[in-house]
Amino acid sequence: xxxxxxxxxxxxxxxxxxxxxxxxxxxxxxxxxxxxxxxxxxxxxxxxxxxxxxxxxxxxxxxxxxxxxxxxxxxxxxxxxxxxxxxxxxxxxxxxxxxxxxxxxxxxxxxxxxxxxxxxxxxxxxxxxxxxxxxxxxxxxxxxxxxxxxxxxxxxxxxxxxxx
Amino acid sequence: xxxxxxxxxxxxxxxxxxxxxxxxxxxxxxxxxxxxxxxxxxxxxxxxxxxxxxxxxxxxxxxxxxxxxxxxxxxxxxxxxxxxxxxxxxxxxxxxxxxxx
Numbered sequence: 613x614x615x616x617x618x619x620x621x622x623x624x625x626x627x628x629x630x631x632x633x634x635x636x637x638x639x640x641x642x643x644x645x646x647x648x649x650x651x652x653x654x655x656x657x658x659x660x661x662x663x664x665x666x667x668x669x670x671x672x673x674x675x676x677x678x679x680x681x682x683x684x685x686x687x688x689x690x691x692x693x694x695x696x697x698x699x700x701x702x703x704x705x706x707x708x709x710x711x712x713x714x715x716x717x718x719x720x721x722x723x724x725x726x727x728x729x730x731x732x733x734x735x736x737x738x739x740x741x742x743x744x745x746x747x748x749x750x751x752x753x754x755x756x757x758x759x760x761x762x763x764x765x766x767x768x769x770x771x772x773x774x775x776x
Numbered sequence: 777x778x779x780x781x782x783x784x785x786x787x788x789x790x791x792x793x794x795x796x797x798x799x800x801x802x803x804x805x806x807x808x809x810x811x812x813x814x815x816x817x818x819x820x821x822x823x824x825x826x827x828x829x830x831x832x833x834x835x836x837x838x839x840x841x842x843x844x845x846x847x848x849x850x851x852x853x854x855x856x857x858x859x860x861x862x863x864x865x866x867x868x869x870x871x872x873x874x875x876x877x
Contacts, residue, residue, distance in 0.1 A: 615778055616778050620779075630794040630795070633807070634798035634814075635798075639804060639806050639807065639867075642806070643810065649791075650817070656784075656787075657839075660821075660825060660827075662836045662839075665824070665836055672843065672847055677847070677850045677854075680850075681854065684806075684858055685806065690867055696801065705797055708796065709793035710793070713790060716785060716788075717789060719785070720782045721782075723781070725782040726780045726829060727778055727781075728779065728781065731828070731831055741833065741836065745837070752841060756841055759845065759848050762848075763847075763848030767854070770856060770858075771855045771859060773862070
């Protein structure tokens with residue numbers, strides 16, 4: 613079926629982008645890998661029946677955040693980083709990540725693939741979403757707007773030259 | 777065949793593991809910041825997958841709020857990285873040792 617092929621292709625794309633981000637030593641390439649991973653994740657959101665959230669992710673991350681980071685890297689002229697961390701920390705980190713992946717994989721094997729069935733036609737539409745957002749979740753919505761204003765003011769204060 | 781919750785869970789685990797490795801073994805402040813963002817987005821994917829599995833909109837709603845918080849975090853994070861680079865002249869996080877005991 614088409615959606616499974618798209619899922620595996622896009623999952624591979626997102627994972628390759630994530631690996632580029634984690635392992636590439638040039639920060640510009642790392643940021644571009646993150647952008648690729650974000651585009652892949654956006655398509656995955658669309659496959660999970662929430663298409664506008666996928667568009668959101670692509671605009672906010674692959675668009676805004678990545679461009680700001682590229683701007684910072686190029687404006688400040690950053691070069692590559694110094695020596696890597698010590699061997700014990702590296703080994704412990706890889707062991708923790710492997711343990712996490714194996715554990716979640718075993719849980720998944722117990723649960724089975726649990727293939728997605730059809731959903732009702734109103735699921736994931738922007739109407740249903742907006743209705744929930746202004747009725748049952750109105751207070752978290754307003755708190756999120758306050759948080760964004762606070763973050764904006766905080767970012768301005770932090771990047772003013774005479775205050776840091 | 778089609779895909780299901782199991783596939784989404786495995787992909788989430790791999791993305792989170794990659795982000796964990798990046799956040800703990802890299803020295804560049806920008807790479808660490810991006811890896812944390814990657815972990816955040818893998819959890820987002822998990823929320824969406826579980827919401828789709830249970831047929832409830834709450835998963836997507838929580839993912840939406842996580843997206844809003846991570847946008848705020850990205851703005852403040854970039855500002856912190858810029859201030860740090862200006863002050864120390866490097867992105868190496870080992871230079872952030874002012875409050876180290």
